[in-house]
Amino acid sequence: MVSPGNTVFAGVKAVFFDFMGTCLDWHSSIVKALPQRIPHASRAELALAWRQAFFDDIHTRFEKGLPSEDIDAAHARLLAHLLGSDPRFSAIELDEQEQAAVVQGWHHMSAWPDVAEGLQRLRSRYEVLVLANGTTRLQLDLAGSSGLGFDLLLSSQLLGNTKPDPKIYLKALDLVRVKPNESVMVAAHAYDSRAAKAVGMRTVYIQRTTEDPQESMDRIRAEVDVFIDGRDATAPDGLGKVASLLGA
Incomplete structure (x- = not known):
């Protein structure tokens, strides 16, 4: 022993x-995975908001007794929600291919x-x-x-x-x-x-x-x-x- x-x-x-x-x-990795045309400060803020949204979602599902969701599906859903409804990111536009690529950024x-x-x-x-x-x-x-x-x-x-x-x-x-x-x-x-x-x-x-x-x-x-x-x-x-x- x-x-x-x-x-x-x-x-x-x-x-x-x-x-x-x-x-x-993860933060540096996701900031790097986002398109470089987006200002660094905006990428950094989006990455932080995305991660917090993921944690909030996990805890909400746990408290409601809901089954866990595939993490890639959750990341894709939460990113689309942030880009579509959060005024902080209204100027950021990512097409479907770019969103899919950024979701894969969580794997590297x-x-x-x-x-x-x-x-x-x-x-x-x-x-x-x-x-x-x-x-x-x-x-x-x-x-x-x-x-x-x-x-x-x-x-x-x-x-x-x-x-x-x-x-x-x-x-x-x-x-x-x-x-x-x-x-x-x-x-x-x-x-x-x-x-x-x-x-x-x-x-x-x-x-x-x-x-x-x-x-x-x-x-x-x-x-x-x-x-x-x-x-x-x-x-x-x-x-x-x-x-x-x-x-x-």
């Missing part, structure tokens, strides 16, 4: 990661600079897995485009539930035969950390510049086992700190 650098992680066998936002810089992303080395260190000591909403195809494409290596990719499509439903965390743990208190959930989303903690998992929150703009960081600090400021993804206190705390 590995002796972690922080006793809160004693007995841990597996480390689960959220993918987009936590490990991947770069990792935050602190992630690859931290993952490599963790994988030398622990099972390291993705547990994220989306399709298996999306996760395969993201792992390939980012160059990140995991022991297993677990999608909401594969597990039949969507985060933050507690059943998705419990099913993932059951599949790999790990108890909740033998696992860590690493995420840059408070709803993810809260749901994981509620089923008994240890929690690490990494603050990223693109995530949780409406959340109180003070509240999150009080909720999770470890809070890491990863806004400067080139600093050593990003994912490398998670590896250090886990003795890797």
Whole structure:
């Protein structure tokens, strides 16, 4: 058994990661995928609004007990809605082919600079897995485009539930035969950390510049086992700190 650098992680066998936002810089990737004729500031604002609309949609569907939707279909629907009804983006015109191409942009992303080395260190000591909403195809494409290596990719499509439903965390743990208190959930989303903690998992929150703009960081600090400021993804206190705390 590995002796972690922080006793809160004693007995841990597996480390689960959220993918987009936590490990991947989706914002820069989507800004780049949008047509370059659109001013950079408008592309940046649209990307942020699109991502927030996706999160709002997930939570609305979850609260209403609706089944999850294919992530590409959801992204396409929400983009069309933003372009057609949000006055902030009334000057942006994308034809059907361009919209389809931008939706595929969510399949090709770069990792935050602190992630690859931290993952490599963790994988030398622990099972390291993705547990994220989306399709298996999306996760395969993201792992390939980012160059990140995991022991297993677990999608909401594969597990039949969507985060933050507690059943998705419990099913993932059951599949790999790990108890909740033998696992860590690493995420840059408070709803993810809260749901994981509620089923008994240890929690690490990494603050990223693109995530949780409406959340109180003070509240999150009080909720999770470890809070890491990863806004400067080139600093050593990003994912490398998670590896250090886990003795890797």
